[in-house]
Amino acid sequence: xxxxxxxxxxxxxxxxxxxxxxxxxxxxxxxxxxxxxxxxxxxxxxxxxxxxxxxxxxxxxxxxxxxxxxxxxxxxxxxxxxxxxxxxxxxxxxxxxxxxxxxxxxxxxxxxxxxxxxxxxxxxxxxxxxxxxxxxxxxxxxxxxxxxxxxxxxxxxxxxxxxxxxxxxxxxxxxxxxxxxxxxxxxxxxxxxxxxxxxxxxxxxxxxxxxxxxxxxxxxxxxxxxxxxxxxxxxxxxxxxxxxxxxxxxxxxxxxxxxxxxxxxxxxxxxxxxxxxxxxxxxxxxxxxxxxxxxxxxxxxxxxxxxxxxxxxxxxxxxxxxxxxxxxxxxxxxxxxxxxxxxxxxxxxxxxxxxxxxxxxxxxxxxxxxxxxxxxxxxxxxxxxxxxxxxxxxxxxxxxxxxxxxxxxxxxxxxxxxxxxxxxxxxxxxxxxxxxxxxxx
Amino acid sequence: xxxxxxxxxxxxxxxxxxxxxxxxxxxxxxxxxxxxxxxxxxxxxxxxxxxxxxxxxxxxxxxxxxxxxxxxxxxxxxxxxxxxxxxxxxxxxxxxxxxxxxxxxxxxxxxxxxxxxxxxxxxxxxxxxxxxxxxxxxxxxxxxxxxxxxxxxxxxxxxxxxxxxxxxxxxxxxxxxxxxxxxxxxxxxxxxxxxxxxxxxxxxxxxxxxxxxxxxxxxxxxxxxxxxxxxxxxxxxxxxxxxxxxxxxxxxxxxxxxxxxxxxxxxxxxxxxxxxxxxxxxxxxxxxxxxxxxxxxxxxxxxxxxxxxxxxxxxxxxxxxxxxxxxxxxxxxxxxxxxxxxxxxxxxxxxxxxxxxxxxxxxxxxxxxxxxxxxxxxxxxxxxxxxxxxxxxxxxxxxxxxxxxxxxxxxxxxxxxxxxxxxxxxxxxxxxxxxxxxxxx
Numbered sequence: 001x002x003x004x005x006x007x008x009x010x011x012x013x014x015x016x017x018x019x020x021x022x023x024x025x026x027x028x029x030x031x032x033x034x035x036x037x038x039x040x041x042x043x044x045x046x047x048x049x050x051x052x053x054x055x056x057x058x059x060x061x062x063x064x065x066x067x068x069x070x071x072x073x074x075x076x077x078x079x080x081x082x083x084x085x086x087x088x089x090x091x092x093x094x095x096x097x098x099x100x101x102x103x104x105x106x107x108x109x110x111x112x113x114x115x116x117x118x119x120x121x122x123x124x125x126x127x128x129x130x131x132x133x134x135x136x137x138x139x140x141x142x143x144x145x146x147x148x149x150x151x152x153x154x155x156x157x158x159x160x161x162x163x164x165x166x167x168x169x170x171x172x173x174x175x176x177x178x179x180x181x182x183x184x185x186x187x188x189x190x191x192x193x194x195x196x197x198x199x200x201x202x203x204x205x206x207x208x209x210x211x212x213x214x215x216x217x218x219x220x221x222x223x224x225x226x227x228x229x230x231x232x233x234x235x236x237x238x239x240x241x242x243x244x245x246x247x248x249x250x251x252x253x254x255x256x257x258x259x260x261x262x263x264x265x266x267x268x269x270x271x272x273x274x275x276x277x278x279x280x281x282x283x284x285x286x287x288x289x290x291x292x293x294x295x296x297x298x299x300x301x302x303x304x305x306x307x308x309x310x311x312x313x314x315x316x317x318x319x320x321x322x323x324x325x326x327x328x329x330x331x332x333x334x335x336x337x338x339x340x341x342x343x344x345x346x347x348x349x350x351x352x353x354x355x356x357x358x359x360x361x362x363x364x365x366x367x368x369x370x371x372x373x374x375x376x377x378x379x380x381x382x383x384x385x386x387x388x389x390x391x392x393x394x395x396x397x398x399x400x401x402x403x404x405x406x407x408x409x410x411x412x413x414x415x416x417x418x419x420x421x422x423x424x425x426x427x428x429x430x431x432x433x434x435x436x437x438x439x440x441x
Numbered sequence: 442x443x444x445x446x447x448x449x450x451x452x453x454x455x456x457x458x459x460x461x462x463x464x465x466x467x468x469x470x471x472x473x474x475x476x477x478x479x480x481x482x483x484x485x486x487x488x489x490x491x492x493x494x495x496x497x498x499x500x501x502x503x504x505x506x507x508x509x510x511x512x513x514x515x516x517x518x519x520x521x522x523x524x525x526x527x528x529x530x531x532x533x534x535x536x537x538x539x540x541x542x543x544x545x546x547x548x549x550x551x552x553x554x555x556x557x558x559x560x561x562x563x564x565x566x567x568x569x570x571x572x573x574x575x576x577x578x579x580x581x582x583x584x585x586x587x588x589x590x591x592x593x594x595x596x597x598x599x600x601x602x603x604x605x606x607x608x609x610x611x612x613x614x615x616x617x618x619x620x621x622x623x624x625x626x627x628x629x630x631x632x633x634x635x636x637x638x639x640x641x642x643x644x645x646x647x648x649x650x651x652x653x654x655x656x657x658x659x660x661x662x663x664x665x666x667x668x669x670x671x672x673x674x675x676x677x678x679x680x681x682x683x684x685x686x687x688x689x690x691x692x693x694x695x696x697x698x699x700x701x702x703x704x705x706x707x708x709x710x711x712x713x714x715x716x717x718x719x720x721x722x723x724x725x726x727x728x729x730x731x732x733x734x735x736x737x738x739x740x741x742x743x744x745x746x747x748x749x750x751x752x753x754x755x756x757x758x759x760x761x762x763x764x765x766x767x768x769x770x771x772x773x774x775x776x777x778x779x780x781x782x783x784x785x786x787x788x789x790x791x792x793x794x795x796x797x798x799x800x801x802x803x804x805x806x807x808x809x810x811x812x813x814x815x816x817x818x819x820x821x822x823x824x825x826x827x828x829x830x831x832x833x834x835x836x837x838x839x840x841x842x843x844x845x846x847x848x849x850x851x852x853x854x855x856x857x858x859x860x861x862x863x864x865x866x867x868x869x870x871x872x873x874x875x876x877x878x879x880x881x882x
Binding site: 054218274281306318322324330339350353354417428 | 690705721732761770807
């Protein structure tokens with residue numbers, strides 16, 4: 001925000017203290033990300049303890065880690081000790097193993113154990129994002145017993161809104177809403193308050209699948225169980241939102257033809273950005289060599305009718321656009337779980353019809369325009385190539401992401417840029433074949 | 442799901458009833474979307490009343506509306522009466538005004554009024570997605586009073602997890618967690634339980650901004666107020682997740698160069714899909730005419746060195762990829778609120794450096810390869826064009842989305858396809874100027 005960066009640079013502590021007093025937690029957190037890493041601790045140390053913790057928790061793990069580098073060991077230990085176990089695991093993922101070990105050693109035994117248990121689950125799994133600090137109730141308890149357990153609990157209030165209900169073997173039986181506990185006569189058995197469907201995931205479930213289930217079933221809390229249906233932890237809705245947000249950021253990066261950054265944009269150096277893009281740019285460049293080969297094969301035709309070259313960018317752009325229109329929509333429908341592999345025939349048939357309609361439309365527009373500026377033969381070539389390319393691109397754009405997902409590749413990876421390159425090469429072949437046929441070469 | 446479609450088509454009611462008994466709400470809802478609209482009511486009518494309501498609520502508004510068409514008036518009235526006011530408003534948005542009026546007339550006065558008040562707010566505003574059915578407590582109440590108000594409340598349990606606290610003029614003073622009400626001594630004043638920062642939005646706030654605030658501040662409920670800070674309703678976290686999901690679907694569609702569908706993919710006819718893509722495809726096609734003009738201007742050069750044409754697709758693809766890598770990442774950083782307009786210099790300078798590094802890398806790879814198959818002059822032309830185009834594309838890809846947002850255009854609209862077309866034309870000019878300089882034409 002205006003000023004924090006300048007005030008920190010000038011080390012004007014009085015003015016800094018005023019600024020911090022006048023701004024909210026989120027503003028302070030956002031302001032800190034714009035202060036050079038080495039100077040962030042200057043402003044941070046001026047915050048009262050509670051405020052400091054709130055600001056720290058509002059920061060992305062990358063910034064948390066950078067900030068800790070500038071703080072004294074005692075302050076580091078107290079901040080990390082106060083974090084929720086799942087947030088602490090996210091922070092640890094950003095840190096070198098030696099630093100993690102040192103910090104872990106400074107935690108209280110219960111917090112250390114909570115974190116260690118989460119670190120045992122694979123990255124991006126439900127086990128990794130759940131919190132082991134929750135309160136569950138047994139179905140044999142009374143409402144009064146359950147409420148008194150809630151009153152005694154020392155956990156994040158968010159995990160107390162809906163409580164997992166288990167049997168005496170810790171197996172999940174359902175959920176009970178705190179609101180129903182409050183209203184029920186105190187001798188009611190918890191088992192009688194459990195209603196509706198029971199949703200849960202195992203610890204190995206992909207985090208995106210768990211988050212997507214919470215979104216679809218409107219859950220504020222999702223229990224995570226082991227293979228014997230015993231309760232291990234709960235995922236809260238704020239983590240589900242974050243997971244969906246992160247997955248979306250990844251999808252969008254891949255759609256744009258690069259690897260996900262894995263960190264905030266402003267927290268990424270130019271070198272980090274370049275590294276995440278280099279591989280794809282190089283691969284796509286190598287794939288595009290195919291287009292050079294195709295054109296080289298038709299060099300004779302090009303030499304005799306140089307004007308054919310004029311339309312190459314227009315035709316491949318149109319094919320690329322049509323393909324990426326299809327691909328992005330199909331990819332999104334798959335990632336929200338709407339379209340599944342068994343819908344392949346529906347999708348492909350629909351995309352083919354869409355491509356046909358769009359191709360026909362563009363051909364009708366292109367024919368008179370090209371006739372006017374060139375001749376009727378050229379108009380025929382361009383209009384029919386556009387029609388065929390649109391149909392082909394839309395078909396491929398719908399088909400490839402579905403096939404990719406089937407064989408375990410993220411559909412977003414085969415999206416726009418990769419499909420575009422493929423369509424470019426095949427589109428050029430179609431173009432020259434149509435041209436040679438019409439021109440009688 | 443396997444079977445529901447076939448069982449419905451065959452009108453095998455016994456088998457249908459079995460299938461419905463064996464599947465959960467979400468499976469049934471998903472299965473119904475794959476049954477042709479006219480036959481959905483057959484399966485739906487077999488569900489018990491509670492089950493039917495749950496399945497109905499799990500459907501997207503488009504499918505809800507199609508389903509209602511096949512049901513009798515009495516059933517329509519009872520389903521719509523049971524919906525939450527904000528869900529009802531989403532359904533009404535899909536329906537012709539005459540049908541809405543008829544259904545509204547059949548509702549109980551309180552439900553009719555709740556819906557009418559929401560319909561008064563602009564589309565996509567916080568007022569439109571909030572629910573007016575909530576429970577608030579006054580800061581002068583005791584914890585016992587507040588709990589007894591919660592016990593008597595007849596609303597969705599989700600709005601009772603955190604309660605808005607107001608003064609005697611209904612002005613928002615903060616929030617109190619039900620968990621703290623439960624633990625507090627019964628004579629505690631509510632005012633003393635309110636802590637932390639107060640987040641709220643006005644009814645006219647954009648729904649995405651409200652949802653983004655809930656995501657950033659980890660809120661499960663966000664109060665909506667009028668200009669005098671008086672409480673109007675609350676937005677629950679499930680609606681925030683839906684809003685972010687929908688906005689993301691829109692962003693992705695625009696990134697792929699089409700208008701958002703505004704409905705599920707499988708619920709869209711081929712004609713609807715084509716209509717949403719036609720305008721952009723046509724516009725981009727017209728913009729691509731620029732590339733024809735550029736090439737026509739250099740036709741003489743092309744005629745004397747036809748081999749220059751061979752690299753046109755490779756060069757414009759590389760430029761397009763580099764530009765869309767930059768654009769998608771910057772667009773995403775803007776839409777999650779990380780990058781703001783004041784970051785423009787940082788972003789542009791960073792993207793220029795990234796483009797320079799990537800361009801240099803590709804040039805180093807391209808130079809020997811082109812030399813091997815062509816000659817050193819060609820290698821010089823291609824390598825330097827690639828370097829310049831990458832730098833230029835990355836710069837434009839970072840700059841344009843930020844400028845677009847500044848003048849009120851959705852940045853996703855100027856993303857990949859539009860930037861690609863622009864970069865194609867300018868890239869070709871650079872290519873021919875470099876070629877003419879190197880070849881001494």
